[in-house]
Amino acid sequence: MEVALFATCLTDTFYPRVGQAVVRLLRHFGCRVCFPDGQTCCGQPAYNSGFHAEAAALLHRMTRVFAPYACVVTPSASCAAMVKHHGPPLLADNPPAHEAALRLADKTWEFNTFLRDQLNVDVAGLLRFEEPVTFHYPCHARELYSPADLQGWLRGNGHDVRTPVHADLCCGFGGVFAVEFPEVSGAMLDDKLTELAATGATLVICNEAACALQMMGGARRRGLPLRFKHLAECLAESLGLLEPAA
Amino acid sequence: MNPTSGLRARLAEAHRDQRVVDAVHLATWRKVEARADAMAGLRHYAALRDRAAQIRQHTLDHLPQYLEQFVERATALGATVHFAANADAACATVCDIAVSRGLKLAVKSKSMTTEEVHLNDALLAAGVRVVETDLGEFIVQIDRDRPSHIITPIIHKDRRQVARAMARELGCPYTEDPAEMTRIARQHLRDIFRRCDLGITGANFAVAETGTLCLVTNEGNGRMTVTRPRVHVALVGIEKIIPRLIDLPVILKLLARSSTGQPLGAYTTLITGPRREGDVDGPEELHIVLLDNGRSRILSGPFREVLRCVRCGACLNACPVYRNVGGHAYNSVYPGPIGSVLSPLLYGRPAEELPRASSLCGLCYQVCPVKIDIPRLLVQLRTATRARQPRGKRLLMRAWAWAMDRPWLYRLAQRLMRRLLPDDGTGWINRDNHLFRRPLRAWTAQRDLLRPPPQSFRELWKGGLGDER
The missing domain is CATH 3.40.50 (Rossmann fold)
Incomplete structure (x- = not known):
């Protein structure tokens, strides 16, 4: 194809x-x-x-x-x-x-x-995590896949998936909103990062570049030890298609 | 002047009030969870929600016909129906009813339409004393505050603030015990109910088929307001009509669950005409004031679906922006996501920037029991103020779109950005290490900025990825 x-x-x-x-x-x-x-x-x-x-x-x-x-x-x-x-x-x-x-x-x-x-890939069966993971569900995925779908992909092979208290909470990015209303966007980011950090997992699956920019930058500013990866990076690493990254 | 900057400052200031932000966080999270639990226990939730949206939309699509039917039925039952084109007309109509009959003491159950037209001020000026009987609104009134939520008017207050206001204004002993505070308020209001001669309400719904008004309350005050005084005046938005009585339970099943997580409000009051021969209670006169105040204009425009709103407040509770600024920051009777759609449509310019204060996360749409696509309406409203955006922003947006239409320019911009952004070896740009303080500050004030890696994806692709395997 x-x-x-x-x-x-x-x-x-x-x-x-x-x-x-x-x-x-x-x-x-x-x-x-x-x-x-x-x-x-x-x-x-x-x-x-x-x-x-x-x-x-x-x-x-x-x-x-x-x-x-x-x-x-x-x-x-x-x-x-x-x-x-x-x-x-x-x-x-x-x-x-x-x-x-x-x-x-x-x-x-x-x-x-x-x-x-389309490809009938069993993502849950192929993914390998060596550590607990948590995830960010991107708001705009709503009409494409659900938080439960995302959890399902991560949960295979007995992985320790830590669901944040409110899985569908926005990271506060919102495009131009992030720079037009930085104080509010930053407050929403605080709420989001607090929930992610509270899971105890340090690896966050985030399938959205915009949300990742917001949350990575926010975590770094706040000194939180969170790392963010797209599910594709994790899957490619699991299959030996990418060198594992920190 | 940058129109958004006024709003930005207002929201930022609201967020700095830690006590309000904490109170609103606590209350909204509790309501979000209560709503989710209640809906999880409801059979056929999705089908009910579809049906509720359909009923509301159908009514709006045939509103003149149903309004006519409602007026005819209500009048036949002995109610007097008035039309008010705007807020002033509504206030004048209600004041005239009160003054011409020599009514002096009004009790009110909670109503957003009366807030919208500022009826209390008008009545006071006409010499009528008005007492709010919903506990939250009562506290707002004695503390000379403003409601900050359409269902929970004192969501921004903590227990101590309420206790202080009650001790100060009612002269009762200071207590922070909610049961005791409620008892004191009830005792105070009982006396008012005994003496009142006018009852003022809104209506959650008005049933065209039967001429019935439906009131949903939790404290019993609504029922006392419509039975005790001699005259009952209901100020009802024209969009509150539903066609038939059997449409009511569909919406009632969702309304209280959306608001507070209750299966039903504690009191669902159906009012069909004034007191009849042989009735043990009820008002001698029932006046229904149908309020337009911009609604027919909204009805004929592209934002009609916003009039489906049943004022449940679920979108406020779900909204991460509302949670972080509270309701007062919106400077409107209708705050939160639905307020950000409704306020610019009702009030025009002063509220026109509200639609920008949203990350468009979509939770408001997700929880709306009548499926109002609030994020889409917010985006649509943003187009209306495009011409009044700051010049710099308009230019930037146009320049950006122009560059994105030219891949060579896009690639050049990508490379320039990597060249021009400072590089201290960490891969990050923080608050202090960049030269472009002003343009980047809006970002770096809240978070560090990831420095783009040395090679873009398209360079990786050209540099070998494209030819692998």
Whole structure:
């Protein structure tokens, strides 16, 4: 199966290792992976901020970049949700573009759900953790997978998975919100990190680059010994496709 | 002037009030858990929620017809129905009813519409004394405070503040025992109930089919308010209509569970007309004031679904922003996520920045018993104020979108960022080690910034990853 990787701008810039893990995993499970070099951003920051003309233009651009491919996979639930749910209505007054956006929505997959639903990979059976883990459930995964799904993937092989008291609590990032209302965003971050730290696990599974930027930076500022990894990195390490990282 | 900066400062200041933030954390978490437990024990939750949303939306889609039916039925039962186009008209109507009949002492059960039109102030100016009989609202009133939650008006207060207010204003002995405080308030209110001549309520629902008003309360004060005084005035938003009596239980099953985790409110009062021949209690006169105050404008626009709201408060309890700033920070009768949608629609400019103060985490939508897609409405409202955003932000957004449309520029920006960001070898940028204090400060004030690693993903891909295997 041929798969086009939609790396997302944040993963591309800040978390190349996640992209690397995704590529090697997809190949490991028999996919041919392409990386269309023209890709940039799906337009979500503009969409969330109310700049919908700009967001529509960027989404339209995405539909052209990924037009040649039958299947698009991304390691970000947030960007997947943008492309799949919020994006198409932005192009409603331009029928051909809208049509293209609906096609893109239809063929775009969030990485974990792609493994589960398209490749039938038993993630729970393949993952190996040598230590207790906890997790952050990204808010924008809501229409893609549930906190229970995520727990299910982590829980295989008798792993010690420590569920935070409120598994679906927001990290406080929220895009432009994080810099427009930094005090409130920081307070939400405090609430989140307190719950994660209280689990006693120091490894946090976080499948979202934006949330990771917020929580890693927050944990470092507060001197908390939390480490954050995308599930793809853990799975690639478990299968020997990536050198284990600290 | 940056319009968001006023709101930012207000929210930041609200968050600095540790006592309020602690009280709101404690109460909202307790309610979130109570709601979750209650819903877990409810059979067919998803189907009920779908049905409730459908009933509310259907009503809005046919509102003129159902309103007409309601007015016809209520009038036939002997109620007098008034229409109030706005807050002033509503206050004038109620004051006129009171003054023309020489009514002097009004009791009120909890009502958001009366808060919305500031009815108490108007009545006071007309020479009518108004006493709040909901315990929370009573404390707000004696402490000259404002409610900060649509269901739990004193969610921001702790026990000591309540005890102090009661001792000071009622002249009773100081006590922090909730049972004792409740007893004192009840005793005080009993005397008021004995003497009152006007009862003022809102309504949770108004049933078109039967002309019935439905009131949900927890303390019995609502029932006393509508039976004891000679005249009952209900101020009801026009969107409160539901078509039939059998639609009521669908929504009632979700309402109290969403609010407090109770299966039902302690008192569900159905009022069908004033006192009839042979009735043992009830008012001689029932006046129903149907309040528009911007609702028909909202109804005809793209935000119609917000009028499905049943004022359960679940979105406030679930919201991580509300939890960290409390209700007063919103500067509106309607705080929290639903308030951030409703307030700009009702009040325009002064509230128009509220939709930006959300991380769009979606918990509000998740818990809404009538499925109002609050995050989507918030985003939609943000488009409306786009032109009034600070110039710098508009330029930045346009420049960013322009660059993202040109992959070469995107790659250049990526490389420039790595070049320009300071590098002290830690891989991080903190509060102190960066030159760009101003632009980065909004981020680094709260968290360190991860320095992008030396190679981006696309460079890894070009540098060999693409050709592996």
